[in-house]
Amino acid sequence: MAAASSQVALPQQPAVDYSKYRPLYRAILAANWEDAEIFFNQNPAAIRSPLNEAYLETALHVGAKVDLALLLVERYPDLGRHKNLRNTVSALEVIVFSDCSIINKHSLNFLQSFIYYCVSKAESTTLSAPIFHLITSLLQWLVGKSIVNKMVLHHQAVKLLKCLCDQLKTLNDTQVNSLTKRAVFEATSLDIWQVILNIADAYPRSVYFSDSMRQRILHVAVINRCENVFNLICGTNVLRNGLSTHDDVNCNSVLHLAGKLAPPHKLNLVSGAALQMQRELQWFKEVKKITPPYFLSYRNKDKKSPSMVFTEEHKELKEAGEKWMKDTANSCTIAAALIVTVVFAAAITVPGGNNDENGLPIFSNNNAFTIFAFSNAASLFTSTTSLLVFLSILTSRFAEEDFLYALPKRLIIGLFTLFLSIIFMMIAFSSTVYLVFGNNRRGVLIMVAGFACLPVTSFVLLQLPLLVALVSSTYGRGIFDQRGFPQLPY
Known part of the structure; x- marks a missing residue:
C-alpha cells in the first residue's frame, strides 16, 4: 500500500513559453536598450508578467552595464525588491560582488575630485544629455578617457545604489534582511563604506546585523583592516559604544580580533615587515581606544587576553620586522x-x-x-x-x-x-x-x-x-x- 502511494504522480505544472521573452532577455544582456524598448512598446500587457519580471531581475543581477541597470531600476523600481531567477542574489549584493566602481571618494586626489564634481553636476542638470556629453568629451581630451569613465561609472553606480536602497523603506524586516544582510557584510569586508551608509540610511537596524559567528560589522571591519568602515562606525558615538562591547561565539572581543594578524592583501599595502608591524600596532592601539578598559584583560574561550593574542599572532611578523x-x-x-x-x-x-x-x-x-x-x-x-x-x-x-x-x-x-x-x-x-x-x-x-x-x-x-x-x-x-x-x- 505504501509502495503504491509512493508512485502517485504529482500534478504537473503548466509549461511556460520562455521563447516569448528571449528577445527581451537577449537585448538586455547585450546592453541593447533600443531593442528592449521596442519589445516594451510591442508587448505592454506582458511587461509585468512574473516570468518577464524574473528576466528583468536576472538581467539586472548578472551585471549588464551599470547605466542599463540604472535605467531598469528607474523604470521598474520594485525590481530591487526581489532576488534573481534562482533566488540566490539580490541587486545590492551584485553591486558589492561585481565591484562596479563604488570607490572611496576620500581617496581621490584634487584632479579626480574635480572631474567627479563636473560629472555629477552635468548629470544632475535639466539639460543632462547634451551638457553631460560635452563635459565628458572635454574632460576625456584633457585628462584621458579611462579616468573620466571611472568617475562616470562611479556616479552611476552610486545613483543605482541609492535607488535600490530607497526601495528598502517600503519592505518589512524579513525582506530587508534577505536582501541586504549578505551585502552589508561583504561591503564591510571590502571596505565599501558607501554601501553601508546608504543601507543604514534606509534601514538603520542593518548596522546591528550579526553573521554566523555572531560578529557585527565593526568586528568584520577590524578583522579585514577596513579603515573606511571603521572610521564611519567610530564617527557615531552611540553606534561605536553599542558595537564595541559585543563579542562573538568564541568570546572574542573586537580587541581580540584586532590582535589577530591582518589578511595578506592588507599587509602588502605597506612595504617592509617593520612597517607592517607598525601598521598592526596602530590598529591595535586605535581599537583599544574605543573598547572599555575591562576588555584589556578580557579572556576568550582559549583563555587568552587581547595582548596575548597579538603577541602569538604577530610572532613571525615581529621576527621578520627585526630582520x-x-x-x-x-x-x-x-x-x-x-x-x-x-x-x-x-x-x-x-x-x-x-x-x-x-x-x-x-x-x-x-x-x-x-x-x-x-x-x-x-x-x-x-x-x-x-x-x-x-x-x-x-x-x-x-x-x-x-x-x-x-x-x-x-x-x-x-x-x-x-x-x-x-x-x-x-x-x-x-x-x-x-x-x-x-x-x-x-x-x-x-x-x-x-x-x-x-x-x-x-x-x-x-x-x-x-x-x-x-x-x-x-x-x-x-x-x-x-x-x-x-x-x-x-
Whole structure:
C-alpha cells in the first residue's frame, strides 16, 4: 500500500513559453536598450508578467552595464525588491560582488575630485544629455578617457545604489534582511563604506546585523583592516559604544580580533615587515581606544587576553620586522662608515696642500675652499650622526612597542642624515676638483656638478620612497581619520 502511494504522480505544472521573452532577455544582456524598448512598446500587457519580471531581475543581477541597470531600476523600481531567477542574489549584493566602481571618494586626489564634481553636476542638470556629453568629451581630451569613465561609472553606480536602497523603506524586516544582510557584510569586508551608509540610511537596524559567528560589522571591519568602515562606525558615538562591547561565539572581543594578524592583501599595502608591524600596532592601539578598559584583560574561550593574542599572532611578523630593520641598518652603517672615513681624510689632507711658512691651506682665501671646508665638516657630522643612529638600531631590544615609534623614528633620522652627508660629500668633492683642476673655468664646475648629481639622484630614487613611507606612517595623519565622513542616522 505504501509502495503504491509512493508512485502517485504529482500534478504537473503548466509549461511556460520562455521563447516569448528571449528577445527581451537577449537585448538586455547585450546592453541593447533600443531593442528592449521596442519589445516594451510591442508587448505592454506582458511587461509585468512574473516570468518577464524574473528576466528583468536576472538581467539586472548578472551585471549588464551599470547605466542599463540604472535605467531598469528607474523604470521598474520594485525590481530591487526581489532576488534573481534562482533566488540566490539580490541587486545590492551584485553591486558589492561585481565591484562596479563604488570607490572611496576620500581617496581621490584634487584632479579626480574635480572631474567627479563636473560629472555629477552635468548629470544632475535639466539639460543632462547634451551638457553631460560635452563635459565628458572635454574632460576625456584633457585628462584621458579611462579616468573620466571611472568617475562616470562611479556616479552611476552610486545613483543605482541609492535607488535600490530607497526601495528598502517600503519592505518589512524579513525582506530587508534577505536582501541586504549578505551585502552589508561583504561591503564591510571590502571596505565599501558607501554601501553601508546608504543601507543604514534606509534601514538603520542593518548596522546591528550579526553573521554566523555572531560578529557585527565593526568586528568584520577590524578583522579585514577596513579603515573606511571603521572610521564611519567610530564617527557615531552611540553606534561605536553599542558595537564595541559585543563579542562573538568564541568570546572574542573586537580587541581580540584586532590582535589577530591582518589578511595578506592588507599587509602588502605597506612595504617592509617593520612597517607592517607598525601598521598592526596602530590598529591595535586605535581599537583599544574605543573598547572599555575591562576588555584589556578580557579572556576568550582559549583563555587568552587581547595582548596575548597579538603577541602569538604577530610572532613571525615581529621576527621578520627585526630582520628587515637590522639588514637595513647594517647596509646603511657600512655606507655611513665609508663616508666618515673619506671626509675625515679629506679634512686632514686639504686640496692644494698647506703653506710651508705658516701652515695655512694654500687656497684658504678662495671662495671654493670655504665651500669645501663647510660641506666637508657638515658631511662628517651628519654621517657620524647617521652611523650612531644605525648602531643604536642594531643594539635595540626590538620589543613589540618599539616598532610603533622608536625604531621608525631612528630609521628616519638615520636615512635623513645619511642623505645629507652624501649631498655635502658631493659638494666637497666638486669644490676640490674645481680648486685643483678648474683654474676658474666655469665649464669644469658645471660638468663636475652635473656628475655629482648622479649619486644624489640615485639615492633619492632608491631610498626616498622608503623615507616618505616611514614619515607618513609614523607622523602623518594616519588611516584613522573621522573627518569628512558623514554620520550614520543615529
